[in-house]
Amino acid sequence: MEKQLDRVMDDVLSNPGVIGCVFADHQGLCLGAKGKASTDSAGIIGAITDQAAKLEPQHKSPVIVLENDTRTCIIQRSGTITGAIYKNI
Amino acid sequence: MEDKARKRGLGLNPLSAIAQMDRIPGQVGYLLLNEEGAVISSAGELENDEKSADIIMGLIMLASQIDSEAYPNYEGFKKLSINYEGHSYVVCLSNRKIHIVKKLNSVDSVAVSV
Numbered sequence: 001m002e003k004q005l006d007r008v009m010d011d012v013l014s015n016p017g018v019i020g021c022v023f024a025d026h027q028g029l030c031l032g033a034k035g036k037a038s039t040d041s042a043g044i045i046g047a048i049t050d051q052a053a054k055l056e057p058q059h060k061s062p063v064i065v066l067e068n069d070t071r072t073c074i075i076q077r078s079g080t081i082t083g084a085i086y087k088n089i
Numbered sequence: 090m091e092d093k094a095r096k097r098g099l100g101l102n103p104l105s106a107i108a109q110m111d112r113i114p115g116q117v118g119y120l121l122l123n124e125e126g127a128v129i130s131s132a133g134e135l136e137n138d139e140k141s142a143d144i145i146m147g148l149i150m151l152a153s154q155i156d157s158e159a160y161p162n163y164e165g166f167k168k169l170s171i172n173y174e175g176h177s178y179v180v181c182l183s184n185r186k187i188h189i190v191k192k193l194n195s196v197d198s199v200a201v202s203v
Contacts, residue, residue: 022156041156048151052171054144055178063172066152068165073155086156 002032009034017087019071026080037086045084049077107132115193117176122146122187135191145180145189 005023012021013035020035028046030039052064061077072087107130110119118133126146131137152166169180175195181188 020156038156044151044154044156048148048155051144051147051151055141055171056173059173062177064148065168065170065172066155066166067168067170069167073166084156 005032006034012085017089018085019088020086022084024082024084026082028082031081035086037084041084045075046082048075049082053077110188110190113190113192115195116190117193118191120145120187120189122189124185124187126187129186133191135189141178142189145178145187149180149182149187 009021009023009032012018018035020033020037022033022037022039022042022045023031024042024046025031026046028043030042033039033042048064049061052062055062064075066073066075067089070089072089073084074087075082075084077083107119107121110116110121111132113119116133118135118138119131120128120135120138120142121130122142122145123129126142128137128139128142135141148169148171152169155166167181171178171180172194176191176193179190179192
């Protein structure tokens with residue numbers, strides 16, 4: 001599983017503009033992080049998806065996008081796994 | 090009169106901010122909150138929706154703690170969006186107020202393609 005996730009993370013990082021990614025399980029524990037992303041943020045991205053899911057519990061998990069002038073962070077939960085991708089604009 | 094209102098500057102007057110949010114294409118509801126999360130104004134599907142206001146305030150608190158390695162010179166986020174299949178919530182902080190707009194995605198894509 002680690003090897004597969006490693007490959008996925010390499011794929012994600014190979015996309016233009018992507019500077020880092022981090023994946024967390026349903027408890028917010030870090031499954032993996034690559035590029036400019038710290039393992040410490042796994043709990044936060046898990047908490048952000050949990051909080052956003054409360055907004056419309058009848059719908060499936062939303063995509064959460066955080067933006068400033070230079071960077072974007074895209075977060076989504078799929079099944080029990082939450083992924084966050086950091087991009088340069 | 091209109092010129093006077095324009096000179097006062099966008100967003101400085103809460104009434105002008107509300108007028109701006111009313112004009113957003115595809116908008117189906119909005120919330121205007123103060124820094125503590127209290128509802129100043131609301132309309133449409135988000136009218137008096139304090140539950141959504143509380144959830145979004147929680148999200149803003151969490152978002153401020155995100156990754157220090159990806160954001161070494163931390164500037165904070167300017168825009169937070171929560172995208173569902175057909176609609177999305179867009180959250181912006183301006184003039185010490187939190188502006189939340191619920192809008193339909195399809196209208197947005199039409200506006201972009203024109």
